[in-house]
Amino acid sequence: MLGWLACTCAALAQPSTAAHTIAPAEQAARDNDRVEILRQELRKSEALLETLARRKAERLAASDSSAVTETEEQHARTLADIAGLKRELASAMRTTTPTTAQTPAWGAGKPATERSRAPKASAAPPWWDVYGKGRRADPATPISLAPPSGGIPRPVSAR
Numbered sequence: 001m002l003g004w005l006a007c008t009c010a011a012l013a014q015p016s017t018a019a020h021t022i023a024p025a026e027q028a029a030r031d032n033d034r035v036e037i038l039r040q041e042l043r044k045s046e047a048l049l050e051t052l053a054r055r056k057a058e059r060l061a062a063s064d065s066s067a068v069t070e071t072e073e074q075h076a077r078t079l080a081d082i083a084g085l086k087r088e089l090a091s092a093m094r095t096t097t098p099t100t101a102q103t104p105a106w107g108a109g110k111p112a113t114e115r116s117r118a119p120k121a122s123a124a125p126p127w128w129d130v131y132g133k134g135r136r137a138d139p140a141t142p143i144s145l146a147p148p149s150g151g152i153p154r155p156v157s158a159r
Contacts, residue, residue, distance in 0.1 A: 035092050042085045049078050 022030075052075045059067040 031092065031095065035089065038085055038089045038092060042082065042089065045078055045082045045085060049075065049082065052078060 052071055056068060056071040056075065059071055
């Protein structure tokens with residue numbers, strides 16, 4: 001009995017990679033289906049948003065404040081749903097972009113002259129520059145150490 005259990009556990013522990021591999025064409029079809037479903041859901045939510053706007057106007061005309069509040073809450077939820085669907089759709093569109101050839105980012109497929117003309121990426125700002133502004137190469141207003149025009153420099157008092 002114990003031997004059978006050990007063999008069963010050993011067999012289950014070894015993953016079968018062939019069963020979990022999905023053909024690229026099938027994955028592309030699944031991705032396309034996912035994008036289409038997301039677009040349908042987005043259209044439904046946008047239509048619901050228009051319906052809710054009309055419903056709110058009807059409820060306001062009927063002076064039904066509780067129904068207006070309920071409609072506004074549903075409107076807020078629908079707006080959140082639309083925002084989520086748009087994020088998910090953008091994510092799905094990024095993952096479904098065709099990657100037929102795996103070329104390095106530095107442009108191995110381009111001739112050397114095209115690679116040299118590519119714009120250089122600016123260096124990352126220092127870690128302490130939280131706003132990413134960096135230091136200006138030339139200050140906005142020049143600082144002059146010359147005395148003011150008009151004559152004698154005035155002494156600075158400590159008062």
